Amino acid sequence: MIDVERRGSAAIVTLNNPPVNAIGQGLRKALAEAFASVACDNEIERVILTGINGTFAAGADAREFDTTPEPPHLPDVIRQIESCGKPVIAAIDGPALGGGYELALACQYRIATSQSQIGLPEVTLGVVPGAGGTQRLPRLVGIATAVQLISEGRIVKGSEALNLGMIDALAKDPLSAALDLDIAKINITPPLSAQPSPDENAEAIQSALDVAKKRKRGQNAPLRAIALVEQASKTDFDTGTAVERETFLDLRQQDQARALRHIFFAERGAKIPAHLKNVKPREIKSAIVVGGGTMGSGIAYALNASGIPVHIVETDAHAIERATHNIDTLFKSAIKRGLLTETQATAQRKTLKIGEGFENLPTANIAIEAVIEDMATKKEVFASLEKNLPAHAIFATNTSYLDINLLAAELENPDRVLGLHFFSPAHIMKLLEIVEGTATSDNALATAFILARKLRKIPVLAGVCDGFIGNRILARYREVADILLLDGALPWQIDDAMVAFGYAMGPYMAQDLSGLDIAYANRKRLAPTRDPKRRYVTISDRMVEEGRLGRKASVGWYRYPGGGGAVLDPLLEDLIVEEAHFAKVTRREFNDDEIRDRLLAAMINEACNILDEGIARNATDIDLVTVHGYGFPCWRGGLMHHAASIGFDTILKQVEEYAAEDPVLWVASPRFRTLAETR
Numbered sequence: 067m068i069d070v071e072r073r074g075s076a077a078i079v080t081l082n083n084p085p086v087n088a089i090g091q092g093l094r095k096a097l098a099e100a101f102a103s104v105a106c107d108n109e110i111e112r113v114i115l116t117g118i119n120g121t122f123a124a125g126a127d128a129r130e131f132d133t134t135p136e137p138p139h140l141p142d143v144i145r146q147i148e149s150c151g152k153p154v155i156a157a158i159d160g161p162a163l164g165g166g167y168e169l170a171l172a173c174q175y176r177i178a179t180s181q182s183q184i185g186l187p188e189v190t191l192g193v194v195p196g197a198g199g200t201q202r203l204p205r206l207v208g209i210a211t212a213v214q215l216i217s218e219g220r221i222v223k224g225s226e227a228l229n230l231g232m233i234d235a236l237a238k239d240p241l242s243a244a245l246d247l248d249i250a251k252i253n254i255t256p257p258l259s260a261q262p263s264p265d266e267n268a269e270a271i272q273s274a275l276d277v278a279k280k281r282k283r284g285q286n287a288p289l290r291a292i293a294l295v296e297q298a299s300k301t302d303f304d305t306g307t308a309v310e311r312e313t314f315l316d317l318r319q320q321d322q323a324r325a326l327r328h329i330f331f332a333e334r335g336a337k338i339p340a341h342l343k344n345v346k347p348r349e350i351k352s353a354i355v356v357g358g359g360t361m362g363s364g365i366a367y368a369l370n371a372s373g374i375p376v377h378i379v380e381t382d383a384h385a386i387e388r389a390t391h392n393i394d395t396l397f398k399s400a401i402k403r404g405l406l407t408e409t410q411a412t413a414q415r416k417t418l419k420i421g422e423g424f425e426n427l428p429t430a431n432i433a434i435e436a437v438i439e440d441m442a443t444k445k446e447v448f449a450s451l452e453k454n455l456p457a458h459a460i461f462a463t464n465t466s467y468l469d470i471n472l473l474a475a476e477l478e479n480p481d482r483v484l485g486l487h488f489f490s491p492a493h494i495m496k497l498l499e500i501v502e503g504t505a506t507s508d509n510a511l512a513t514a515f516i517l518a519r520k521l522r523k524i525p526v527l528a529g530v531c532d533g534f535i536g537n538r539i540l541a542r543y544r545e546v547a548d549i550l551l552l553d554g555a556l557p558w559q560i561d562d563a564m565v566a567f568g569y570a571m572g573p574y575m576a577q578d579l580s581g582l583d584i585a586y587a588n589r590k591r592l593a594p595t596r597d598p599k600r601r602y603v604t605i606s607d608r609m610v611e612e613g614r615l616g617r618k619a620s621v622g623w624y625r626y627p628g629g630g631g632a633v634l635d636p637l638l639e640d641l642i643v644e645e646a647h648f649a650k651v652t653r654r655e656f657n658d659d660e661i662r663d664r665l666l667a668a669m670i671n672e673a674c675n676i677l678d679e680g681i682a683r684n685a686t687d688i689d690l691v692t693v694h695g696y697g698f699p700c701w702r703g704g705l706m707h708h709a710a711s712i713g714f715d716t717i718l719k720q721v722e723e724y725a726a727e728d729p730v731l732w733v734a735s736p737r738f739r740t741l742a743e744t745r
């Protein structure tokens with residue numbers, strides 16, 4: 067786990083625990099032994115701490131967070147490094163994160179590559195740095211920078227780390243630079259633990275608190291981290307680190323940290339399924355995107371940003387103009403956010419073309435359609451693609467709800483069709499549902515998983531049904547919300563209840579953002595097959611019919627005067643009361659807990675149906691979908707993790723109570739019953 071090599075008077079201590087040098091008990095022990103031996107070797111004049119294969123260290127081994135900590139503990143190993151009696155230089159390549167960067171903070175000098183990823187991201191796992199990071203970093207860079215980095219869990223590249231004072235130098239080859247370093251010429255300061263407390267900075271602390279309350283609302287760890295950084299300026303190092311350790315040990319076993327760990331490992335587990343591992347995927351050297359609207363432009367941009375030349379197909383000159391505007395806006399925004407330089411954007415933009423119709427298409431191994439949600443139009447698109455692309459090209463649809471098997475049926479090779487369900491905005495949202503039709507070939511699926519990786523998306527395999535995993539759950543969420551609306555709640559009350567639970571916005575505010583018309587069209591499509599005994603609330607339909615389409619119309623469930631922020635609309639209450647009157651419903655009050663419980667139960671029950679039907683492979687995939695596609699609070703671990711933490715039996719009891727009122731709407735899934743009995 068640790069290699070020690072002598073080069074002249076230097077000892078090179080290399081962390082060697084692939085794949086990411088996670089700092090577990092074995093590595094800590096080996097590190098302590100290595101430093102014990104170099105400390106007593108009088109011929110060693112400098113020690114270089116580095117990592118193997120372009121990785122310094124990804125941090126504490128998060129798999130150990132569920133077990134009792136075993137010695138030697140990282141804070142003690144770090145103390146040992148600080149007091150080994152020799153100058154220790156960190157030579158950083160790749161990630162130096164969490165405990166990895168805390169090790170670097172034990173060194174007197176830090177050299178990194180410009181592309182290294184450096185930071186203390188522990189709050190993203192629901193904990194705080196537990197090996198002195200909250201006390202050493204403020205001593206190195208001051209309270210303002212430290213509190214921002216630690217409370218946001220921000221990871222910076224080597225070049226920014228240098229500007230912030232987190233490292234001392236940049237080098238292409240940090241190990242050689244560390245060997246060549248003239249120790250006499252650099253300022254070898256006492257270890258950070260021996261340095262005075264940094265100056266207090268109440269303003270920086272308040273600003274970090276404001277940001278945390280907004281961006282990490284509901285989460286404990288950022289607030290605790292801020293308190294620890296503040297403490298660095300108020301107490302001595304030993305007191306600060308003792309409180310830090312106590313906080314770390316307390317947080318790591320709390321529900322939020324467990325939930326965030328669950329999501330962390332779920333994200334990393336979202337890989338190509340085992341049965342496809344030996345399938346050779348197709349190489350995607352270029353792509354066609356059909357439709358350059360909201361989704362098509364985002365998908366094309368994402369493909370293009372990953373280095374794939376893209377050709378967008380549009381219908382006519384006017385649509386080309388609109389698509390060009392959409393794409394140019396995405397490039398402008400990337401430049402504004404510092405993600406691309408003007409020169410990079412110009413070069414990249416040249417590989418993204420927009421043209422009319424399907425004739426003279428450049429060849430491609432994949433075409434992704436993102437035209438309007440209409441079966442006939444999508445079928446026409448696939449027929450045109452079939453005529454104009456090679457027989458091996460994969461045809462993907464970004465449909466939200468439509469039956470992929472029907473779309474594929476008329477093609478000569480239906481095995482080339484699958485769903486690639488991106489989320490809006492497609493170049494930002496991490497989730498990608500890969501939908502497998504009955505005919506979809508393994509090769510098409512394997513290619514989709516490799517493409518997802520290239521796009522840095524989180525792929526989740528889904529089967530064919532109305533809405534796949536995510537939109538099917540969303541449909542139940544909205545259905546029960548509308549029933550609550552008719553029975554007595556108001557949109558803003560429902561929104562507030564879900565925001566209090568941890569969603570960034572409630573279902574009605576979210577509908578206003580995405581537009582009410584798509585769901586309306588879907589309800590109309592499903593109308594002929596709807597169970598007439600099932601309650602159907604017409605309020606949402608009436609909204610669309612009255613032109614209340616959401617933000618884009620400046621009015622939806624809220625009003626947006628002058629295109630600005632949402633304001634409540636008292637007229638809407640009249641509309642709802644009127645609809646309840648027509649439906650002969652006597653409205654009653656619902657409290658926020660009841661609203662939340664009903665909405666969650668509806669979603670959990672549907673998720674169980676989805677599992678029963680094999681639409682999702684496992685509960686973890688549902689967690690990924692709900693967190694990364696639908697704003698379910700990550701610190702609750704996703705829908706099914708949350709359900710397990712509440713107890714399936716408790717939620718089943720609620721469903722049974724609701725079923726007593728409405729046995730058509732509330733039918734407990736068989737999987738729900740099994741889970742309730744076993745967990």
Ligand code: COA
Binds near residue numbers: 085088124161164191
């Ligand atoms: N503890 C335990 N295992 C870890 C880990 C950690 N801190 N960080 C990564 N791993 C594991 C992953 O689970 C994955 O395991 P698998 O191959 O069995 O699926 C493997 O290391 C590779 O990780 P992955 O994220 O797929 O590699 P990457 O090259 O895309 O990214 C990092 C590497 C280091 C940037 C990324 O893993 C990361 O951000 N890690 C966490 C950093 C962190 O939060 N540290 C603070 C810990 S308190």
Ligand code: NAD
Binds near residue numbers: 381
């Ligand atoms: P949109 O109306 O913004 O864009 C559709 C585009 O397709 C338009 O630019 C139109 O000119 C073009 N088009 C229509 N017919 C065409 C044809 N025959 N050939 C070429 N181009 C054609 O729609 P959108 O919101 O981008 O949705 C596209 C698809 O993505 C739909 O299937 C939708 O259900 C799905 N989807 C939408 C979202 C979302 O949030 N908007 C999210 C996920 C999936």
